Amino acid sequence: MGEFDLIARYFKRPAKRSPLGVGDDCALLAPAPGMQLAVSSDMLVEGRHFLSTVDPLRLGHKALAVNLSDLAACGAKPLAFTLALALPSVDEAWLEGFSRGLLALADAHECELVGGDTTRGPLNICITVFGEVPTGQALLRSGAKPGDDIWVSGTLGDARMALEMFRGKLTLPPGLAQLARDRMEMPTPRVALGLALRGIATAALDLSDGLAGDLRHVLEASGVGATLDADAAAACMAASRHSEFAALALSADARRALVLSGGDDYELAFCAPTSARARVEQAGHATGTAVTRIGSIDVQPGLRWVDANGQALTQQQFLSFDHFG
Amino acid sequence: MGEFDLIARYFKRPAKRSPLGVGDDCALLAPAPGMQLAVSSDMLVEGRHFLSTVDPLRLGHKALAVNLSDLAACGAKPLAFTLALALPSVDEAWLEGFSRGLLALADAHECELVGGDTTRGPLNICITVFGEVPTGQALLRSGAKPGDDIWVSGTLGDARMALEMFRGKLTLPPGLAQLARDRMEMPTPRVALGLALRGIATAALDLSDGLAGDLRHVLEASGVGATLDADAAAACMAASRHSEFAALALSADARRALVLSGGDDYELAFCAPTSARARVEQAGHATGTAVTRIGSIDVQPGLRWVDANGQALTQQQFLSFDHFG
Known part of the structure; x- marks a missing residue:
C-alpha cells in the first residue's frame, strides 16, 4: 500500500468544521472572532512512551489524549489536530486499530484530523493539536498567587x-x-x-x-x-x-x-x-x-x-x- | 543535560509576535481578523529524508524549509512553528548547529518557534508550521481549469x-x-x-x-x-x-x-x-x-x-x- 492509499484508507474523512482538511499542502483553520488559537505538539516514541506490546487502539487513544490534556491545561476547546506518523512497515491490522482509537477520542471531543504526514521509519507518533480560547482567558502557568x-x-x-x-x-x-x-x-x-x-x-x-x-x-x-x-x-x-x-x-x-x-x-x-x-x-x-x-x-x-x-x-x-x- | 535545559539553551527565545511562546502547556497564536490559518506538518527521518552525515546546520535549515514550502504552495505568510525532536543522545555540537540552521531560516521568514517537544529516541524531526492567508485566497490543488x-x-x-x-x-x-x-x-x-x-x-x-x-x-x-x-x-x-x-x-x-x-x-x-x-x-x-x-x-x-x-x-x-x- 502506498503512502497516499494509507492516508485515504485510514485517516481521510470529509472536513466537517475546518474550511479545508486532509489532502492539500496545508489544512486551513478559521478560529472564531475574538479567539486565540492554543497549539501543542507531543511526540511519542516506542519504548519510551509506550511498550511495543500495547494494543494499537489504546495507543491511538493515548497519542491524542496526551495532546488534548495540554489544551485542557490551557482551558482551550479542541478544534483540530495533525498527525505525523513514522512506521517501520505498513501493518494494516495495526493501522486499523490505531486509527480507530485515535478517531474515537477525536470524535468524542469534536476534534478534527486535518492533515499530517506519513513516512517509513522507527515507530514515532507526533500530534499537533489546536484549540481555541477567548483572548486573554487561557490558563497559564504564570498566574499562581501566594495564598492560592x-x-x-x-x-x-x-x-x-x-x-x-x-x-x-x-x-x-x-x-x-x-x-x-x-x-x-x-x-x-x-x-x-x-x-x-x-x-x-x-x-x-x-x-x-x-x-x-x-x-x-x-x-x-x-x-x-x-x-x-x-x-x-x-x-x-x-x-x-x-x-x-x-x-x-x-x-x-x-x-x-x-x-x-x-x-x-x-x-x-x-x-x-x-x-x-x-x-x-x-x-x-x-x-x-x-x-x-x-x-x-x-x-x-x-x-x-x-x-x-x-x-x-x-x-x-x-x-x-x-x-x- | 535535562530536557528542560536543552530547550532553554538551544530553542527558547522570547516570543516576539505570538501572545505566548515556548514554555507553557500550549503556545497561543492570534491570527489577524479576516485571516485563515494554514497548517502543515512534515516528519523527517534519518536515512529516509537525510543522511546521517549531513551537516546539522543544513538539516536544521531543511527541516523548516520543507514545511515553509507547504505554506508557499498555499500562498500563506509564515507566522510560527512547533518543533518535536527525538534524539538518540544529547549531542551539544549537533544541537548547536541544528538550532542555528533552523532559527536562521525562521528569522529570515519571521516565523517564530512557539513550542514543541523533545524526547529520546531514534532521530526524528517533526515540524508543524502555521501561516496566515486572507479567507478564501489560499492557493489550493483543486482550482486548475482546462486551458490553464x-x-x-x-x-x-x-x-x-x-x-x-x-x-x-x-x-x-x-x-x-x-x-x-x-x-x-x-x-x-x-x-x-x-x-x-x-x-x-x-x-x-x-x-x-x-x-x-x-x-x-x-x-x-x-x-x-x-x-x-x-x-x-x-x-x-x-x-x-x-x-x-x-x-x-x-x-x-x-x-x-x-x-x-x-x-x-x-x-x-x-x-x-x-x-x-x-x-x-x-x-x-x-x-x-x-x-x-x-x-x-x-x-x-x-x-x-x-x-x-x-x-x-x-x-x-x-x-x-x-x-x-
Missing part, C-alpha cells in the same frame, strides 16, 4: 504503578493490574474541567512527568513557592480505594513516590484563590471530575512537602521523570 | 542528481557535486512567490516527491488532465547550465528521469490562465524566482508527456517517489 490553594484533578500514581509492574518491580493482583494498566494506556484528558476552570483557576498545567517535578514549572513561572500535603496527594491513587490494595502492603513512602514522581497521569494541577473553593468543587461536580486540594502557594520560593500530620518530610526523593535525566 | 498554463518555479532534478551520487550511481565533477548537494541539503522555500501568486494562480502545490507524481494530485483534485513538455521541464535543471555538465554526457532520458521523478525539489508547480502570463512573469521577477512554463491543462484526464518537438513520449517511467512504494 493547589488542586489536582482525578487520580494520580496509578500509571506509574503499571510501569513498575511492567518493569517487574511490583507484582499486582489481577484487578489492580488492570486498573493500573488502564490508567497508563487510556488516560482521560480533562478537557471539560479545563473549560470550566476558565475565570476561576489562576494557573494550571497538565501532569505528564510527575506531580513534584511538574509543579515546579508553575512555581518558577509564577515566582512563588508551595507547601504540599504528600499524603493528601497519595490518597488520590485510584488503586488505594481498590479492595486488593491493602494486601499489597505498600509503605507510605512507596505510595508517595508513585504519586509524587509518577508521571503519565494526564491530570490537571491548578491553583485558585481560597475564596473560589465552592466554585472549584462545582466545576469538578459539573464535569464529573474529582478535584482534591493538596496544598497552598507560599511567598517563599521552593517546594515543601508535609505529611498528613503537617510534619515536614525530609525525604526529598520525589524526582520528576525527565526524558534526558 | 502549467508553471514551475526555480530549478528541478538537481537534488535527485545528488541522491544518485550518494547512491554511487552517478559520478559528478566537484562543481556539479557541490551544486547538487546544495540543492538537496539547502532547498529554498518559495514563500515570496507563493504570496505573489495569490489571485493569479488557479492551483498550486509544492514539489517534494517528483514533478510527475506530484502533478497528479493537482489533476485529481481539479478533475482535469494535462500535457507536459518533458524537455522544457528537463531544461530547469540548474546543473544543465553548469560548465561541467556537457562532459557528463547524460542521455535525454536520464535528464528527464532526474527532473520528472526527482523529488526533494521544494519548488512550486502551479496553474494560471494564459491571460495571466505577464502577471506570472512579473510575480517571478518581483520575487527573484525563475518561472518556467512547461505545459497546459486539458479536459481529458491523465498526464501526457511530449518532447521538445511535440512528439509523445512512450516511455512512461517517470514514477513518483512514494514513501511506501
Whole structure:
C-alpha cells in the first residue's frame, strides 16, 4: 500500500468544521472572532512512551489524549489536530486499530484530523493539536498567587504503578493490574474541567512527568513557592480505594513516590484563590471530575512537602521523570 | 543535560509576535481578523529524508524549509512553528548547529518557534508550521481549469542528481557535486512567490516527491488532465547550465528521469490562465524566482508527456517517489 492509499484508507474523512482538511499542502483553520488559537505538539516514541506490546487502539487513544490534556491545561476547546506518523512497515491490522482509537477520542471531543504526514521509519507518533480560547482567558502557568490553594484533578500514581509492574518491580493482583494498566494506556484528558476552570483557576498545567517535578514549572513561572500535603496527594491513587490494595502492603513512602514522581497521569494541577473553593468543587461536580486540594502557594520560593500530620518530610526523593535525566 | 535545559539553551527565545511562546502547556497564536490559518506538518527521518552525515546546520535549515514550502504552495505568510525532536543522545555540537540552521531560516521568514517537544529516541524531526492567508485566497490543488498554463518555479532534478551520487550511481565533477548537494541539503522555500501568486494562480502545490507524481494530485483534485513538455521541464535543471555538465554526457532520458521523478525539489508547480502570463512573469521577477512554463491543462484526464518537438513520449517511467512504494 502506498503512502497516499494509507492516508485515504485510514485517516481521510470529509472536513466537517475546518474550511479545508486532509489532502492539500496545508489544512486551513478559521478560529472564531475574538479567539486565540492554543497549539501543542507531543511526540511519542516506542519504548519510551509506550511498550511495543500495547494494543494499537489504546495507543491511538493515548497519542491524542496526551495532546488534548495540554489544551485542557490551557482551558482551550479542541478544534483540530495533525498527525505525523513514522512506521517501520505498513501493518494494516495495526493501522486499523490505531486509527480507530485515535478517531474515537477525536470524535468524542469534536476534534478534527486535518492533515499530517506519513513516512517509513522507527515507530514515532507526533500530534499537533489546536484549540481555541477567548483572548486573554487561557490558563497559564504564570498566574499562581501566594495564598492560592493547589488542586489536582482525578487520580494520580496509578500509571506509574503499571510501569513498575511492567518493569517487574511490583507484582499486582489481577484487578489492580488492570486498573493500573488502564490508567497508563487510556488516560482521560480533562478537557471539560479545563473549560470550566476558565475565570476561576489562576494557573494550571497538565501532569505528564510527575506531580513534584511538574509543579515546579508553575512555581518558577509564577515566582512563588508551595507547601504540599504528600499524603493528601497519595490518597488520590485510584488503586488505594481498590479492595486488593491493602494486601499489597505498600509503605507510605512507596505510595508517595508513585504519586509524587509518577508521571503519565494526564491530570490537571491548578491553583485558585481560597475564596473560589465552592466554585472549584462545582466545576469538578459539573464535569464529573474529582478535584482534591493538596496544598497552598507560599511567598517563599521552593517546594515543601508535609505529611498528613503537617510534619515536614525530609525525604526529598520525589524526582520528576525527565526524558534526558 | 535535562530536557528542560536543552530547550532553554538551544530553542527558547522570547516570543516576539505570538501572545505566548515556548514554555507553557500550549503556545497561543492570534491570527489577524479576516485571516485563515494554514497548517502543515512534515516528519523527517534519518536515512529516509537525510543522511546521517549531513551537516546539522543544513538539516536544521531543511527541516523548516520543507514545511515553509507547504505554506508557499498555499500562498500563506509564515507566522510560527512547533518543533518535536527525538534524539538518540544529547549531542551539544549537533544541537548547536541544528538550532542555528533552523532559527536562521525562521528569522529570515519571521516565523517564530512557539513550542514543541523533545524526547529520546531514534532521530526524528517533526515540524508543524502555521501561516496566515486572507479567507478564501489560499492557493489550493483543486482550482486548475482546462486551458490553464502549467508553471514551475526555480530549478528541478538537481537534488535527485545528488541522491544518485550518494547512491554511487552517478559520478559528478566537484562543481556539479557541490551544486547538487546544495540543492538537496539547502532547498529554498518559495514563500515570496507563493504570496505573489495569490489571485493569479488557479492551483498550486509544492514539489517534494517528483514533478510527475506530484502533478497528479493537482489533476485529481481539479478533475482535469494535462500535457507536459518533458524537455522544457528537463531544461530547469540548474546543473544543465553548469560548465561541467556537457562532459557528463547524460542521455535525454536520464535528464528527464532526474527532473520528472526527482523529488526533494521544494519548488512550486502551479496553474494560471494564459491571460495571466505577464502577471506570472512579473510575480517571478518581483520575487527573484525563475518561472518556467512547461505545459497546459486539458479536459481529458491523465498526464501526457511530449518532447521538445511535440512528439509523445512512450516511455512512461517517470514514477513518483512514494514513501511506501
